[in-house]
Amino acid sequence: MTYILLEETPTELLFLKGELFKYLVKVRRHGVGDKLYFRTKENMEELYLYQVKTIENRSLELEKISCEVKVVASKVLLHIGWCVIDMKSIEKVLPSLSEIGVNKISFISCDRSQKNFKHDMKRLKRILEASMQQCGRSTYIEFDVYKNIEDFIKEFPQTKVFDFAKKTIDQYRDIETVLVGCEGGFSPSEKEFLQSQDVFRLDTPMVLRSESAVMAVASKILL
Structure with a gap:
């Protein structure tokens, strides 16, 4: 501590x-x-x-x-748009995201998101505070919620998308906002909507769970 x-x-x-x-x-x-x-x-x-x-x-x-x-925070500001998954999975990886310096997380309801998950922001804040006391961070991760991907992209048009693609993350620089899908990935209609965005993948043959993808992408950008 x-x-x-x-x-x-x-x-x-x-x-x-x-x-x-x-x-x-x-x-x-x-x-x-x-x-x-x-x-x-x-x-x-x-x-x-x-x-x-x-x-x-x-x-x-x-x-x-x-x-x-004495402010202790990441020099790089990373905003993650995260399509909603089981909150227990989010809670498990949240301390690590705090430690590596993620600045903001937007939870987005997607076509393949399970609809019965509720965002307990007070609980997430308590988890954050425990992590911050351990790693020394002095700034909270910001949280907000969007009802669909369209609304999120409208507000953050510069968003890069993590999905199956030819280009890898190393081919992009200065990524400020990234969108990661839920379990099962983006639906066909969402993929069509996201065609105008820059899309990248990680250089791995493995299929990652949503929380693993968020952690891996954030680490590549911030560390």
């Missing part, structure tokens, strides 16, 4: 109790004199440094040493 996320801006003295106390003292084995970093949901850009002052039975007292503005 590179920093701890707090609900509110801490004061000069910080007292931690409950589950966070148990985690830091019982699991992480922090003791008097150890230094810990904190950020707050109110202002993610500021990084606070505290030192453990005293440890009692159920309370950890820390004293502020410094505060600095």
